[in-house]
Amino acid sequence: MIWITQLLNGVLLGGYYALLACGLSFMFGVMRIINLAHGDLAILGACVVFFVADATGISPFVALVVALPLMALIGFGLQRWMLERSLRAGLLVPLLTTFGLAIIIENGLFEYFGADSRSLAPYIGDFAFDSWAITGNIYIGSLALLIFVVAVVLLIGLKLFLTHTSLGRAIRATAEDSDTAELVGINARYVYAVAAAIAVASAGLAGVFLAMRETFSPYSGPTQLIFAFEAVVIGGVGSLSGTLVGGIVLGVAQTFGAQINPQGFLIAGHVVFLIVLAGRLAVGAIRTRGGMYGLFARRP
Amino acid sequence: MQDTAASSVDSGLLVGAGVYKSFGALSVLEGVNFTLAANEAVGIVGPNGAGKTTLLNVLAGAYRPTTGTVYFEGSDVTTLDAAERCRIGIARSHQIPRPFGGMTVFENCFVAATTGGNLSGQRAYQCTVDSLEQCQMLHIANRRAETLGLLDRKRLELARALATGPRVLLLDEIGGGLTDEEANHLVETIQIMRSRGLAIVWIEHIVHVLMRVVERLVCMDAGRIIADGKPEAVIADAAVIDAYVGGKAAP
Numbered sequence: 001m002i003w004i005t006q007l008l009n010g011v012l013l014g015g016y017y018a019l020l021a022c023g024l025s026f027m028f029g030v031m032r033i034i035n036l037a038h039g040d041l042a043i044l045g046a047c048v049v050f051f052v053a054d055a056t057g058i059s060p061f062v063a064l065v066v067a068l069p070l071m072a073l074i075g076f077g078l079q080r081w082m083l084e085r086s087l088r089a090g091l092l093v094p095l096l097t098t099f100g101l102a103i104i105i106e107n108g109l110f111e112y113f114g115a116d117s118r119s120l121a122p123y124i125g126d127f128a129f130d131s132w133a134i135t136g137n138i139y140i141g142s143l144a145l146l147i148f149v150v151a152v153v154l155l156i157g158l159k160l161f162l163t164h165t166s167l168g169r170a171i172r173a174t175a176e177d178s179d180t181a182e183l184v185g186i187n188a189r190y191v192y193a194v195a196a197a198i199a200v201a202s203a204g205l206a207g208v209f210l211a212m213r214e215t216f217s218p219y220s221g222p223t224q225l226i227f228a229f230e231a232v233v234i235g236g237v238g239s240l241s242g243t244l245v246g247g248i249v250l251g252v253a254q255t256f257g258a259q260i261n262p263q264g265f266l267i268a269g270h271v272v273f274l275i276v277l278a279g280r281l282a283v284g285a286i287r288t289r290g291g292m293y294g295l296f297a298r299r300p
Numbered sequence: 301m302q303d304t305a306a307s308s309v310d311s312g313l314l315v316g317a318g319v320y321k322s323f324g325a326l327s328v329l330e331g332v333n334f335t336l337a338a339n340e341a342v343g344i345v346g347p348n349g350a351g352k353t354t355l356l357n358v359l360a361g362a363y364r365p366t367t368g369t370v371y372f373e374g375s376d377v378t379t380l381d382a383a384e385r386c387r388i389g390i391a392r393s394h395q396i397p398r399p400f401g402g403m404t405v406f407e408n409c410f411v412a413a414t415t416g417g418n419l420s421g422q423r424a425y426q427c428t429v430d431s432l433e434q435c436q437m438l439h440i441a442n443r444r445a446e447t448l449g450l451l452d453r454k455r456l457e458l459a460r461a462l463a464t465g466p467r468v469l470l471l472d473e474i475g476g477g478l479t480d481e482e483a484n485h486l487v488e489t490i491q492i493m494r495s496r497g498l499a500i501v502w503i504e505h506i507v508h509v510l511m512r513v514v515e516r517l518v519c520m521d522a523g524r525i526i527a528d529g530k531p532e533a534v535i536a537d538a539a540v541i542d543a544y545v546g547g548k549a550a551p
Binding site: 169172173176177181182183187 | 360362381382383386387391392394398400401402403407408410411412414415416417418420424460461463464
């Protein structure tokens with residue numbers, strides 16, 4: 001019975017990873033930017049909500065109304081004034097730029113908030129640890145379920161947005177070929193900035209949920225980046241449903257690992273990631289001869 | 301000279317006046333004056349490296365001229381980029397078709413209608429259907445563009461350009477690589493567009509295909525226009541023959 005509980009927990013944890021990973025995957029899919037500051041932007045989102053909730057006493061859920069547009073604005077500005085410039089210098093430069101950005105965010109937060117671990121859990125009351133009993137001895141946490149539902153809704157919403165709105169179609173067209181997109185009248189710079197805004201806002205949302213579930217500190221970002229990256233690679237870049245699957249696989253692997261051995265949480269996740277990666281690279285090496293594309297499931 | 305340039309700005313739909321374009325030390329266009337009248341179809345021929353595609357890129361906004369001005373409907377559009385020029389009515393097709401492969405044929409045109417044509421809802425839908433119909437692609441509207449063969453890819457380039465609601469269509473070697481029969485299909489489609497009042501600038505190496513559509517022919521060589529006039533006159537022009545064959549042609 002404990003395994004069924006752990007399976008459920010793993011799936012729900014996977015929802016969090018999917019939420020965290022979708023922005024990373026989206027940004028790579030549209031702009032070919034691997035955003036190494038993704039985890040730190042998530043923590044930045046958590047800090048913004050923490051700051052607002054702490055200063056005003058309003059619920060963190062209400063504080064999202066302020067924080068998410070702010071994060072979207074940050075994403076828009078980052079793309080417009082920083083990433084766009086570095087993209088012109090090739091694919092490697094944005095990697096360095098976002099690495100530098102990650103360091104700036106981490107140390108900026110450290111400067112302002114100090115090294116203390118914080119959590120949003122005290123600000124959401126019982127909701128942080130409420131759970132339902134599905135049957136006599138299987139429990140699922142309310143917060144974990146909420147995060148999972150939000151992740152699924154966000155991924156489905158994003159998918160619908162990309163297929164059924166003109167801005168969504170413009171994003172897909174620009175992702176495929178930005179020069180040709182310009183020829184049909186698409187303002188590619190604007191489209192890129194919108195995509196970055198979506199990615200950064202979703203990262204911020206994931207960071208807020210992280211802060212509700214557990215503690216965070218200014219240096220929590222890189223760990224989250226690794227989880228997001230693992231979920232993306234397992235699920236395949238550019239595929240939103242793949243991101244959900246990748247998150248769930250990672251989440252289940254981690255909870256099962258923890259069940260086998262209290263130290264097994266991280267190891268099990270990394271092992272599954274490495275197995276999938278090795279499989280991808282092997283298949284990719286056969287299919288494309290280059291092998292590199294295999295990393296991301298489909299040719300970027 | 302100054303007078304004719306000024307009057308052509310007023311009379312022409314799309315005008316490149318005194319266009320120079322160089323890439324570093326390489327000078328590709330050396331003072332091109334090009335005028336396209338409303339409802340006119342002009343062909344551009346010339347040997348490889350003459351600057352034909354560069355001229356098209358300058359007119360379409362992909363390149364900014366080193367010096368010189370581009371006018372559209374009498375106003376200076378030199379500083380507008382390709383996307384902005386598309387939205388005011390200048391559409392361009394690629395020499396090698398570049399469809400949005402992961403999207404359907406319909407979506408390829410629909411995105412053009414909503415952004416380039418600035419349409420929405422039912423009107424965007426209707427515009428997309430019309431352009432697909434004109435290019436005889438309606439029956440494969442729901443295929444993914446990456447599955448198309450060469451002729452259909454070229455048609456899609458046309459349909460997508462058309463969906464942006466252009467007044468001018470700039471075609472870059474759209475007949476290249478097609479069989480004669482396929483090229484004939486394409487010519488028919490372009491003739492229909494022409495009959496609906498679309499002005500066309502068409503670069504093409506297959507001159508007999510070009511001659512069926514255009515009413516004026518421009519020949520370029522080494523970054524300059526060396527002949528401009530009735531198609532029959534231009535291909536008989538000594539300078540043109542000289543540019544292609546090199547040296548004096550036998551009498």
